[in-house]
Amino acid sequence: MPELPEVETVRAGLHRLILHRTIARVEYDTPKSFPNAKADVDVYMVGSTVKDVRRRAKVLMIDLNTDYSLIIHLKMTGQLVFVGEQRFGAGHPNDSLVGSLPDRSTRVTIHFSDGSRLYFNDQRKFGWVRLLPTIQIEELDFFKKLGPEPIAADFTATDLQGRLSRRKRTSIKAAILDQTVIAGVGNIYADEALWGAKIHPATRVELISAARIKELWSELRYVLNLSIEKGGSTNKNYVDAEGKKGSYMDFARVFRREKLPCPRCGTEIIKLRVAGRGTHVCPKEQKLKVART
């Protein structure tokens, strides 16, 4: 689920909801979801206050005033849901969570001193939470290898072209899903942007013209920004920090729309498999370009 727009939506919500709150107690289930919890939670988390909430790629960072940070990856089914000491009222979805959390998917619970809580839920257990010194985050190998943020103001079409030059022989879809090429794109927005740029997802990178790469650059920024505006995509599990669903799927042009008409030409959208992922294309407008022999 959570790709850049979903993680950014969660970040913004958490920033609004948990900044300056003090951590009173932390519960966690298995070491898998929170590997170094046992050693460090009592020393660096309990009693600390939340200083900032940041995002890089699909990763969230909650900075504490102990100069330690929680690093969180939601992977496929992770959620970070805040339940306050006061209800939101007027049928707000958060209110129904008051009695329903924690549930069987809750892996970590952070109790704040005012009685509010932050739940890390993750049905499939792929996600994780780690605690480490804030200054060590950027030293992580994983972090150092990340490509640029595609929605950054200074990220240009030329930058995209340059990043793609090291993945010439793979499919364009595999290339933009590669977090070391660009950071934050996942299966939904890859399909959406490739449709926007009229590129078949299986096309080898080296066969795509500079003009088309520029289109792709523009479409990536468009769909990611539009989705942030819509609060992300709720394909299945995703909810934001208040437990609300995102509405981008109402605006999706191809993703999960097989057998429905292409919004541009009316041709039936088909589903294929590219780079090991379910992939949606308009078969008329996204022709597979192959090298001449």
Place this chain on the structure above:
DNA sequence: CACTTGACCTGTCCGC
């Protein structure tokens, strides 16, 4: 190094 595939988990849906 570039590239592909299967593994990690739980839940759901679809065909028999």
Place this chain on the structure above:
DNA sequence: TGCGGACAGGTCAAGT
């Protein structure tokens, strides 16, 4: 209603 298999937003390690 039950059962087996495919599939689901994302990385990783291990293979070619």
